[in-house]
Amino acid sequence: MNAPVRVARDYESGQEVRWCPGCGDYAILRAVQKTLAELDADPSNTVFVSGIGCAARLPYYLATYGFHTIHGRAPAIATGLKLANPELDVWLVTGDGDGLSIGAGHLLHLLRRNLNCQLLLFNNEAYGLTKGQYSPTSRIGTVTPSSPAGSVGDPVSACRFALGSGARFVARGIDTRIAELQATLSAAHAFPGTAFVEILQNCIVYNDGVFADFTERSVAAERQIHVVHGEPLRFGPDLNRGLILDRDAFALRAVSVGADGVPEQEVLVHDQTNRALATLLATMEGPDLPLAVGVLFAEEGPVFEVAVRDQVEERGHLPLSDLLRRTSTWKVSP
Amino acid sequence: MNAPVRVARDYESGQEVRWCPGCGDYAILRAVQKTLAELDADPSNTVFVSGIGCAARLPYYLATYGFHTIHGRAPAIATGLKLANPELDVWLVTGDGDGLSIGAGHLLHLLRRNLNCQLLLFNNEAYGLTKGQYSPTSRIGTVTPSSPAGSVGDPVSACRFALGSGARFVARGIDTRIAELQATLSAAHAFPGTAFVEILQNCIVYNDGVFADFTERSVAAERQIHVVHGEPLRFGPDLNRGLILDRDAFALRAVSVGADGVPEQEVLVHDQTNRALATLLATMEGPDLPLAVGVLFAEEGPVFEVAVRDQVEERGHLPLSDLLRRTSTWKVSP
Amino acid sequence: MRFRLRETTLQPPANLTPSTGGIVVRFAGDSGDGIQLSGMRLTMAAALGGKGVSTLPDFPAEIRAPAGTTYGVSAFQLRVGEGEVLTPGDTPDVLVAFNPASLKTNISDLDRNGLLVVDSGTFTARSLKKAGYDDNPLEADSLNGVRTLTPDITRHTIDAVKEFDLGQKGSLRCRNMWAVGLTLWLLDRDTSEAEHWIRNRFGDTPVGNANLAALKAGHAYGETTELPGLDLLQTREAPHDWAPGEYRTITGAEALAFGLAAAAERTGLDIVFCAYPITPASTLLHQLSAMRRRNVLTFQAEDEIGAACAAIGASYGGALGVTSSSGPGISLKAEALGLAVAVELPLVVVNSQRAGPSTGMPTKTEQADLLQALYGRHGEAPLVVLAPRSPSDCYTTAIEAAGIAIRHMTPVMILSDAFIASTSEPWRLPEPVISGSEAVEFRTDPEGFEPFARDPDTLARAWVKPGTPGLEHRIGGLEKSAGSGGISYDPDNHQIMNDARIAKVAQVACALPPAAAEGPEDASLCVVTWGSTFGVAREALAHCRATGTVAAHIHLRHLHPLPANLGDLLASYRRILVPEVNSGQLVRVLRDRFLVDAESLPKVTGKPFRVDELIGAIEARAKTVS
Amino acid sequence: MRFRLRETTLQPPANLTPSTGGIVVRFAGDSGDGIQLSGMRLTMAAALGGKGVSTLPDFPAEIRAPAGTTYGVSAFQLRVGEGEVLTPGDTPDVLVAFNPASLKTNISDLDRNGLLVVDSGTFTARSLKKAGYDDNPLEADSLNGVRTLTPDITRHTIDAVKEFDLGQKGSLRCRNMWAVGLTLWLLDRDTSEAEHWIRNRFGDTPVGNANLAALKAGHAYGETTELPGLDLLQTREAPHDWAPGEYRTITGAEALAFGLAAAAERTGLDIVFCAYPITPASTLLHQLSAMRRRNVLTFQAEDEIGAACAAIGASYGGALGVTSSSGPGISLKAEALGLAVAVELPLVVVNSQRAGPSTGMPTKTEQADLLQALYGRHGEAPLVVLAPRSPSDCYTTAIEAAGIAIRHMTPVMILSDAFIASTSEPWRLPEPVISGSEAVEFRTDPEGFEPFARDPDTLARAWVKPGTPGLEHRIGGLEKSAGSGGISYDPDNHQIMNDARIAKVAQVACALPPAAAEGPEDASLCVVTWGSTFGVAREALAHCRATGTVAAHIHLRHLHPLPANLGDLLASYRRILVPEVNSGQLVRVLRDRFLVDAESLPKVTGKPFRVDELIGAIEARAKTVS
Numbered sequence A, B: 001m002n003a004p005v006r007v008a009r010d011y012e013s014g015q016e017v018r019w020c021p022g023c024g025d026y027a028i029l030r031a032v033q034k035t036l037a038e039l040d041a042d043p044s045n046t047v048f049v050s051g052i053g054c055a056a057r058l059p060y061y062l063a064t065y066g067f068h069t070i071h072g073r074a075p076a077i078a079t080g081l082k083l084a085n086p087e088l089d090v091w092l093v094t095g096d097g098d099g100l101s102i103g104a105g106h107l108l109h110l111l112r113r114n115l116n117c118q119l120l121l122f123n124n125e126a127y128g129l130t131k132g133q134y135s136p137t138s139r140i141g142t143v144t145p146s147s148p149a150g151s152v153g154d155p156v157s158a159c160r161f162a163l164g165s166g167a168r169f170v171a172r173g174i175d176t177r178i179a180e181l182q183a184t185l186s187a188a189h190a191f192p193g194t195a196f197v198e199i200l201q202n203c204i205v206y207n208d209g210v211f212a213d214f215t216e217r218s219v220a221a222e223r224q225i226h227v228v229h230g231e232p233l234r235f236g237p238d239l240n241r242g243l244i245l246d247r248d249a250f251a252l253r254a255v256s257v258g259a260d261g262v263p264e265q266e267v268l269v270h271d272q273t274n275r276a277l278a279t280l281l282a283t284m285e286g287p288d289l290p291l292a293v294g295v296l297f298a299e300e301g302p303v304f305e306v307a308v309r310d311q312v313e314e315r316g317h318l319p320l321s322d323l324l325r326r327t328s329t330w331k332v333s334p
Numbered sequence C, D: 001m002r003f004r005l006r007e008t009t010l011q012p013p014a015n016l017t018p019s020t021g022g023i024v025v026r027f028a029g030d031s032g033d034g035i036q037l038s039g040m041r042l043t044m045a046a047a048l049g050g051k052g053v054s055t056l057p058d059f060p061a062e063i064r065a066p067a068g069t070t071y072g073v074s075a076f077q078l079r080v081g082e083g084e085v086l087t088p089g090d091t092p093d094v095l096v097a098f099n100p101a102s103l104k105t106n107i108s109d110l111d112r113n114g115l116l117v118v119d120s121g122t123f124t125a126r127s128l129k130k131a132g133y134d135d136n137p138l139e140a141d142s143l144n145g146v147r148t149l150t151p152d153i154t155r156h157t158i159d160a161v162k163e164f165d166l167g168q169k170g171s172l173r174c175r176n177m178w179a180v181g182l183t184l185w186l187l188d189r190d191t192s193e194a195e196h197w198i199r200n201r202f203g204d205t206p207v208g209n210a211n212l213a214a215l216k217a218g219h220a221y222g223e224t225t226e227l228p229g230l231d232l233l234q235t236r237e238a239p240h241d242w243a244p245g246e247y248r249t250i251t252g253a254e255a256l257a258f259g260l261a262a263a264a265e266r267t268g269l270d271i272v273f274c275a276y277p278i279t280p281a282s283t284l285l286h287q288l289s290a291m292r293r294r295n296v297l298t299f300q301a302e303d304e305i306g307a308a309c310a311a312i313g314a315s316y317g318g319a320l321g322v323t324s325s326s327g328p329g330i331s332l333k334a335e336a337l338g339l340a341v342a343v344e345l346p347l348v349v350v351n352s353q354r355a356g357p358s359t360g361m362p363t364k365t366e367q368a369d370l371l372q373a374l375y376g377r378h379g380e381a382p383l384v385v386l387a388p389r390s391p392s393d394c395y396t397t398a399i400e401a402a403g404i405a406i407r408h409m410t411p412v413m414i415l416s417d418a419f420i421a422s423t424s425e426p427w428r429l430p431e432p433v434i435s436g437s438e439a440v441e442f443r444t445d446p447e448g449f450e451p452f453a454r455d456p457d458t459l460a461r462a463w464v465k466p467g468t469p470g471l472e473h474r475i476g477g478l479e480k481s482a483g484s485g486g487i488s489y490d491p492d493n494h495q496i497m498n499d500a501r502i503a504k505v506a507q508v509a510c511a512l513p514p515a516a517a518e519g520p521e522d523a524s525l526c527v528v529t530w531g532s533t534f535g536v537a538r539e540a541l542a543h544c545r546a547t548g549t550v551a552a553h554i555h556l557r558h559l560h561p562l563p564a565n566l567g568d569l570l571a572s573y574r575r576i577l578v579p580e581v582n583s584g585q586l587v588r589v590l591r592d593r594f595l596v597d598a599e600s601l602p603k604v605t606g607k608p609f610r611v612d613e614l615i616g617a618i619e620a621r622a623k624t625v626s
């Protein structure tokens, strides 16, 4: 392979970036630009489609084609776009409000159809752009202007929702782990079908530190597990911890590995083609279990726009004048 | 307990039932009426809320309160209704199109909020009322007026979607198994929270026999497993088959039990509080695995309208005139 | 450099010879009785015989109601006449009722001098009860002396097809062909078209032969019982000279589908048709799906919002996005249409109007979405609105809508309706479409490119396909700087862009043919119509003129923008009457724009106007004017 | 037996004494500079001193833009005068700019004879560059001779609060109070209200004491440097006699919230307020959520469709459902509103209009959703439309909307806007609400119950709470039989129900006060306004009269139905001018209904009209009329 001819800067649109200073979106933008450079993506063949929200401003900052659409509908717009031109490399950008509140229905159908695109869901557990109300991913009790006594109702787990919706590629990244995020974005790009990537993103204004429990540098190693297909599910500062299957409880358990713990070979090996395992990984929550990061699930299947186009190509294409005559006609002579 | 004072007939509204002759909806209507009788439900405190579709006509045929709303929005309407009056006993009726296509977003949020109601999703893998187009649950290749070359895109698995959406009660019934369906409806009614019940329903006009593979009397015993919490997962004409966990593949497997198979105690015992197990059960598909019927998952949690009302009751209720004065005021004297 | 459409080729013919006579036949029976099929056979037989014909199918709201119920009755009405038959007729002259339920629901419509044909074999105690009859109406004196034929069609059919061993059920399926045979006799038509069709459809099978036998037996029954031909009933009309050419019958939904396919062909664009099923719009989805064309993709979306958005995405991608719905589905698209207006992409929206509000009466017709089409979005969000006047006109309207959408980079809404979508008429096949004859040129030149710079003629911005090197840019629903397209909150810029969006749509009027009045120069009363009310108005006016009532007719195909000369034209009448199948919508627009005291003639019953209703209204007003 | 509302108590006062003078102050600085807070202190000081005041906050579109950038500038404008100050003023007389960026974005608005105050301490090379200045405008001659004060506020503040050890950042946070102190001096007001507020907010803490010190230092600066008081700048106005009572300041969003709470109290109903966040409507959601009232539940739905549907569900359940949104969110509710119309349930819809189309300019104002409110649903789906004219009027409008919705069993839309929601004015506290004074009686009697039978006065059907024994029934969006409510496809019934829905809404007009013109009897020009354009029109007309231009003013609060006498009233003017912050919408309605040649004065910049714009337009037309 040749060395990439483009660098991250080449993907900057030059438009002034208008997120709040310190917002996690900056890091994600950088990761996207670097990934594009790494892929040597052709800007003129790349389209970023977004809904509405702080996250959804991303396309303005990229020197590719971009469509900042309406709230929650980016998946539907992208579907039409790919039907019109399956050759385009399409990225979707959405937020926890855009994608999981108003847009959840479209997201479900994008995922089950398996349109070939990458979908980045910036999850800050808040509605940033509208000034900080709780979102569908906010934890119970979140105090915001619309929930002064704390929010009510279980939050949506983004990755569990995606898996339940039939997504064929589900991954998770964090705004503070840019190198891993880039790797995940590359994997998403390589996947033929809808690649769903949840990115935990800190909203410094309305929800600062909501992920600190497992993103703070001091605890990151203990509280995050970076999963890799075919590798044992190990984590911790010295990879001294691992996940095993508690067969009776039908659940995952975090244990110490080695000398004072379970033997190495008992640690589960990550199998990204197993939806059941991916669902367990996706729903791990502290304090006993680490947060799973990386590609949780990937299983190829028929790609929507390819299947549609194939059907069309197989069709006979009668001249229109014949089509008009597929019923009885009669002639009136002059 | 006293013997029920009402019988199924008492729940008939007297309105002429206008489904196609032979439609599975008739059997479900009957099961609902019988369940209501069994529960001795007070018709004046019972409300059926539906969207649009053949299924959604059900409220007209019940002598309770009924609201036939708009396509896909019954969950949202029911949420407002319960907020206004949490005492009402609310049932939702939807179809695979109504609930999983246009209404999927609302359904997600109903489920995660855990409003106390029962939701019956009549799944006939078709849009009945609009004359037979494929629906989100139609299998790939389904030929309909809108998919003459066969439908494209993985179908939604209703129960997997519900589980992924955080539903706390997920069950499945079949229009041909009315006794079991009644038991499931009773369990749904007893559950404090949103009880999601998928009901496989034969559309005799547009999708006749689509479930025949496991509903035909001749194969039913072999191809259905009726799960009961705390009971071993056994099925077959003489309960001679059972489900075990294939620990390496992290998947369920159907095996023969007893003499020429695995020992009885290896058969998994159904634990309806385990979401991972429920997900595996929900997604079992032929020919190797039976269809799971009954209560797949049930785990209580905070009930939405109760939590909302509790917050409100905890509030101080200032006289309005004090509220108006929570900022500086000044007086102009005559 | 940009796409040009030769408008003039696309106008529907200006001159018509509306038939004011003819004969109206209605078949009515159970959904399973093959009513629609029978109707089509009569239609074809008439059309092939050089007659004009207009049809009105009427399906029950239920998918498949239990046999013999009144709410399960299916009907098909057709009117046959000389010249252009513009309406399916007010009241049937002949009613063929296949069972008691269909008699019950249809008898009140029958013309007092009409002929009733019933299959007396179906008037059993059980089916009478199902239909809600206490007494047998054929015996009781309840038919009020209507001329009635009561052949036992059931018996006759079974006898006729006995030899083909179809069993009871299969034999009864041929009843409709027996009735077609008899009706053809009554109409003085032969059975050759029907025979041909049966042969084509069933080949030389027992079913085919049985149907043929039934058809012939029915015809023979008329002949041998020496029933008088119904031409006696007809107002005598001069035979019509049809323009030479090849003809077929067509419904509005079919014509829209062909028109969209033709637009794809002409422009060289793919059409991505995005819809969610809904009555009555679904028919168009089905038609296009069945066409199996390489350049017309159909996409069944998860809902109407998704469908509208997918169509916008397709247009953004360089195809022509089309979205189609009815009633509730159109309401749901409001926000997405606003986006299309703001980003200035071409889009065709087909609204097959049905009776509202809310779910309303899904299978019934109405013209009550006009004001919504004009004003139903937040903010100032103008778009182009067209309405076809007849089934065949749907073809040209679809082509014209596509052309305007592309030329002006704007959404265009087509207001069809439940009536026009399902009624059919003879249609002279259009000139062959030349592939690429109106090919669209996308912008590819990066030199001086600005996404929101405007073409001075059309005021449209350039259409750029993503994938084009050097033209990378970002668009969205936020207000944009004129020219550059960057996000702008500048007050003056907002005014400029707002005015530009309005002017761009207004500009469409420049290329439109002037509105023209049909009728006597000296008329002081003018009837103004739009959409499917065309036919009934034109026919009513023909009647009026025949009886000496003077009135003119302006029919509007372009509802936004309106033709530039319309104000002047309207000013020349003392009285203006606007019949609409709504509570008065176009009339509001005319009053607002031209300050004319136009009067509304509203009708909201879920049915089109009847010719006699319009005649009455016109005559009443013509008197007071003159 | 049914709920009755004493309309007359709910009308806003007919007589006003619009101030035409006064002084306009604008504070501008970084979002973090405490600009909004400072503005409120000045407002309160003025109000407590018996002045009239009107405010205009102006937030940046970005949540928290980087400090020192032009797009991160936040501003607050207030106008102080004698009498009723109806607008926040066209151009500031005093501009207080906290940094170069705010100078840059605001200086062009300053009145030529105005006074500029800048914190010269912030004019560093770095911040000048960030603001895009090449040269220091305070040094360069670029301020065109505007009177300028350049105290080093930064330095003065740091000095004043040194003793409280707040550090650099903490000390700088007191800059705004220094500026408030100085401005109070300029306005000839004392610092007591501000002192009081600081004490209340911070208590006896270092921060509190530092703010006090800064405040006093600013005031003292004015005194010791002997700056002239700004009353010199004021047009002399007679002091205003305020009606006796207790006053506070209020924004439109607050007043709507209080009005809804009052409606709950009066009717004894719970209000279930259902919304999805969107700018600028969210403020109302926040206000109501913060109120913590037992009878006002707020529900943040998953989207606007869900919110509208939940509100309908709540009304079905016997509470009063309210839903609120802006722009795109209102468009999304179209289908659900049609359902509310069809099932005839009460519903209040609050539309805080913003600049469109599509996402448009979310923080900017517009009145461009009127025609959508009237016509934006499929089918004939009439509902009631009201618009408040000022922040305080939002209170009465909310109560009236709730009353009409309940009395007539209909959706009522309130057309507020971004401007009215955020501007504030003094408000005399209303008479105490008496709980249950307008208690609603639900139908409970099964005797003769029919769900769609109508009250002869209001034409409303009965409201029944599910849970009521003996009244079990089914409703839905399909057409219903008049009376019984059973599904009906009957043509005549559809006409009857359609007419009834229209008549029911029209009936609301009977209880409305007649429209009245304000102004000279002999005027031949009349200005017609609706919504937030009231204040600017009334003030402009006061100006005009003062200078001898004769014109009348009709302000419409009820947009559908219109007051019954409006046609006659309009007919008495030779010329009618309709200023609207849109491209002409009410004007269309007036022309259509009354065939008057009303002229539109459109403005679509995302900003309200300026008084001088209206004066110019009125004077130009008054000349040609007389």
Ligand SMILES: Cc1ncc(C[n+]2csc(CCOP(=O)(O)OP(=O)(O)O)c2C)c(N)n1
Binding pocket: A052, A053, A054, A055, A056, A070, A071, A094, A095, A096, A097, A098, A099, A122, A124, A126, A127, A128, A129, A130, A135, D276, D277, D278, D279, D304, D328, D329, D332, D359
């Ligand atoms: C139809 C519609 N409803 C509501 C809004 C207002 N709105 C804009 S962004 C947003 C939520 C954004 O939340 P999220 O997707 O989590 O993005 P974030 O700002 O947190 O990145 C909302 C409700 C809108 N623009 N359009």
Ligand SMILES: Cc1ncc(C[n+]2csc(CCOP(=O)(O)OP(=O)(O)O)c2C)c(N)n1
Binding pocket: B052, B053, B054, B055, B056, B070, B071, B094, B095, B096, B097, B098, B099, B122, B124, B126, B127, B128, B129, B130, B135, C276, C277, C278, C279, C304, C328, C329, C332, C359
């Ligand atoms: C907004 C809207 N879109 C579309 C329709 C048309 N429609 C009515 S029912 C239906 C689908 C019904 O399918 P399903 O929910 O599976 O119910 P079934 O008829 O199969 O029982 C559709 C698309 C509608 N009424 N409203």
Ligand code: SF4
Binding pocket: A018, A019, A020, A022, A023, A024, A025, A054, A055, A124, A128, A129, A202, A203, A204, A205, A206, D063, D064
């Ligand atoms: S509000 Fe939050 S998410 Fe939005 S730009 Fe600011 S920090 Fe980022």
Ligand code: SF4
Binding pocket: B018, B019, B020, B022, B023, B024, B025, B054, B055, B124, B128, B129, B202, B203, B204, B205, B206, C063, C064
């Ligand atoms: S169309 Fe299908 S689902 Fe609908 S009533 Fe008929 S059989 Fe039942």
Ligand SMILES: [Mg+2]
Binding pocket: A053, A095, A096, A097, A122, A123, A124, A125, A126, A127, A128, A135
């Ligand atoms: Mg967010």
Ligand SMILES: [Mg+2]
Binding pocket: B053, B095, B096, B097, B122, B123, B124, B125, B126, B127, B128, B135
């Ligand atoms: Mg279905």
